[in-house]
Amino acid sequence: QQPVQSPQAVILREGEDAVINCSSSKALYSVHWYRQKHGEAPIFLMILLKGGEQKGHDKISASFNEKKQQSSLYLTASQLSYSGTYFCGTEGSNYKLTFGKGTLLTVNP
Amino acid sequence: GAGVSQSPSNKVTEKGKDVELRCDPISGHTALYWYRQRLGQGLEFLIYFQGNSAPDKSGLPSDRFSAERTGESVSTLTIQRTQQEDSAVYLCASSRRERFTDTQYFGPGTRLTVL
Numbered sequence: 001q002q003p004v005q006s007p008q009a010v011i012l013r014e015g016e017d018a019v020i021n022c023s024s025s026k027a028l029y030s031v032h033w034y035r036q037k038h039g040e041a042p043i044f045l046m047i048l049l050k051g052g053e054q055k056g057h058d059k060i061s062a063s064f065n066e067k068k069q070q071s072s073l074y075l076t077a078s079q080l081s082y083s084g085t086y087f088c089g090t091e092g093s094n095y096k097l098t099f100g101k102g103t104l105l106t107v108n109p
Numbered sequence: 110g111a112g113v114s115q116s117p118s119n120k121v122t123e124k125g126k127d128v129e130l131r132c133d134p135i136s137g138h139t140a141l142y143w144y145r146q147r148l149g150q151g152l153e154f155l156i157y158f159q160g161n162s163a164p165d166k167s168g169l170p171s172d173r174f175s176a177e178r179t180g181e182s183v184s185t186l187t188i189q190r191t192q193q194e195d196s197a198v199y200l201c202a203s204s205r206r207e208r209f210t211d212t213q214y215f216g217p218g219t220r221l222t223v224l
Contacts, residue, residue, distance in 0.1 A: 041113070044213065101151040102151055
């Protein structure tokens with residue numbers, strides 16, 4: 001079942017923070033985050049496994065709450081290069097990744 | 110090459126014609142995936158090749174869609190008797206290990222337009 005991402009779109013000024021949420025109605029084994037810039041291939045950001053871990057990558061971090069079947073992506077002090085569409089992919093009991101519809105992030109100067 | 114490549118980058122075809130889309134995965138990657146991305150939508154899983162095992166075709170939307178892979182190299186996605194609803198970007202990805210949720214490296218996609 002497709003995870004639900006929120007918000008659908010967000011506009012920031014450079015330096016502002018943002019949170020993108022991903023939730024599922026099914027039990028999750030892992031959550032994957034990808035970013036896709038317009039006209040380009042999706043790029044892997046991080047994988048979060050069961051255990052409620054939090055990961056970080058530069059100023060982008062994420063958390064995974066398996067009990068709530070939710071993950072959140074945190075973008076701190078956003079840069080222009082952060083603009084793009086962020087997808088979460090959730091791994092369920094069928095061991096397949098199902099991607100959400102994406103969150104369009106626009107960072108303006 | 111250094112990354113996943115796909116060809117053609119753009120394909121315009123008439124309704125009812127067959128099309129072939131090609132994917133060259135990263136060398137040494139055992140798993141290969143095809144996804145479809147309609148405008149404003151997420152990534153829709155189509156098919157998964159896992160080494161020498163039988164492919165997982167559970168995402169193919171109809172029998173007009175088929176795919177082949179030669180060993181651990183090139184894959185071809187074929188759409189027969191194309192329909193306008195087939196218009197989308199078709200993305201290919203590969204991963205090192207034969208596990209669906211290993212890190213996937215995506216190609217730039219083929220934009221298919223069916224007139």
